[in-house]
Amino acid sequence: MHKDLIALRHALHRQPEPSGAEADTARFIAKALRATKPNSLVTGLGGHGVAACYDSRMPGPTVMIRAELDALPIPEASGVPYASERAGFGHLCGHDGHMAILMGLSGARPKRGRLVLLFQPAEETGAGARAILADPAFAALRPDYAFALHNMPGMALGSVAVAPGPASFxxxxxxxxxxxxxxxxxxxxxxxxxxxxxxxxxxxxxxxxxxxxxxxxxxxxxxxxxxxxxxxxxxxxxxxxxxxxxxxxxxxxxxxxxxxxxxxxxxxxxxxxxxxxxNATLNDPDAAAYVEAARHSLGLTQGAFTFPMRPSEDFGAFSAHAKCALFFLGAGDDHAALHDPAYDFPDALITPGVAMFQEILSRVTG
Ligand SMILES: [Zn+2]
Ligand SMILES: [Zn+2]
The missing domain is CATH 3.30.70.360 (Alpha-Beta Plaits)
Structure with missing residues (x-):
């Protein structure tokens, strides 16, 4: 159990900020990343984006793992003790949980190549990923592989679904x-x-x-x-x-x-x-195979999910620039839907989420 990461998620959950206005969230994340002594830390990327790079100083691939900074302009009605303190806004897509999972990777230096942890702004409007790609400061961080997960209500808790080919519309x-x-x-x-x-x-x-x-x-x-x-x-x-x-x-x-x-x-x-x-998200066969191998070696169940997901994910913008894989992590069969006022990210997903990315990273850079 990652108690520190759960506390970090709850702190982020209390202070949701909508797409393009994630200044406080970005500051909070940058401060936490700085403490893990990355080789470089870039802020203000494509808006409020933050990226930390951990370099092995050995030749090898650059692996990017992405989370989202933004919340939604929907009032929260989850009733949790750490509910939104910003009226009219809520972390109702679980991006607080995705950020906590990425923080669980901070400080990890791969055996070869580089790890880039990207906290991107404005996912909900589709503007963020393209703004990151258009930012000249991103050139030094260009990944060979890029991975992201999204939690998925309606899929068994902690199960993992991935497939090569179309992943989101x-x-x-x-x-x-x-x-x-x-x-x-x-x-x-x-x-x-x-x-x-x-x-x-x-x-x-x-x-x-x-x-x-x-x-x-x-x-x-x-x-x-x-x-x-x-x-x-x-x-x-x-x-x-x-x-x-x-x-x-x-x-x-x-x-x-x-x-x-x-x-x-x-x-x-x-x-x-x-x-x-x-953009549509297109999962690269090699990248998807790494995700599936990680799921298998961690003994996580295969989630029942019909690809592609009909909603859109702006992670798709990275598909044209790197070998990408977006996978889904089950939030529970009866969990409130994404963007539902009663939704809250399940803390139980932090440990398998971190383990999945660690396993993927060690396979790609091993
Ligand atoms: Zn969303
Ligand atoms: Zn989302």
Missing amino acids: ASVGWRIAVSGREAHAAFPETGQSPAPFLAQLTHHLAALPKGADQAMATLCHLNMGAPTFGIAPGQAVAHVTLRAVSDSSLSVLEHDLQGWIAANAQGLQIDITRHDHF
Whole structure:
């Protein structure tokens, strides 16, 4: 039992910060890392990112292990004694636990090559991993292998699931602004309402064929007109999230939807902006094999999980730059779901999480 790491997680849990605003969390992590005497410590990476590098000074691969700094803008209702002290925010995805697991690796020097512990910002919005990759300070830390875990409610506690190939979906948020012209509610035919177009769009999205690329679209938000009875609306905004199993399938979905909108705009002005873009995560066969070998040698059960995971994970952005593997660590069959107000990361996962990464590291650098 890692009592110190459990205490560290609870301290992080009390002070959740949303994506892009993880200043206090980053400071806390950097201080704890500094005490483990890394060969280098980089702060302010792609925003509030922190990375510690432990160098064996022997030639070998650079192995990066990643955790996330951010929490969610959801009020916590877990009832735990160390619950959020920041109103409106909560560590409801377990990133506090992922950080505690990484801290369990701090100070470990591999036999060969280097270990990089990366605490990345803004995972929930999909911006963080790409910001890390774009930061010139990351060049000196470029990994050959990159590993990450996510805890997974609904999967047996402490079980591990990994597979080569697609691990999580690509996704992108579209903000669709529709402009027509307002009119007196008694003469709607003299204006141009976005309503008929939006009704058609809603139907079209729900009826998208479920092909092999599992492309889908979810209407998340719709706002039209003003709450009056005297005005026929002229303006509307819709938020739609598009998902598919690969980056290329997502591009096809975006292209097709753009075409459909252009063909059905009925003279309305339609402006689309893209937000929260996540790459698909593609597990490299070699990296996934290291994870599976580690699970087997530690005697952990194989988790029942159907790959890929439909939600997105911005760890996918690293797939194009290193041999990556994202694996899932079961949080318990009846555990509250991720992003549920009652969710809390199970402390029992810290020990197997640390052991998995230690085993992976010693296999890759052994
Ligand atoms: Zn999340
Ligand atoms: Zn998460």
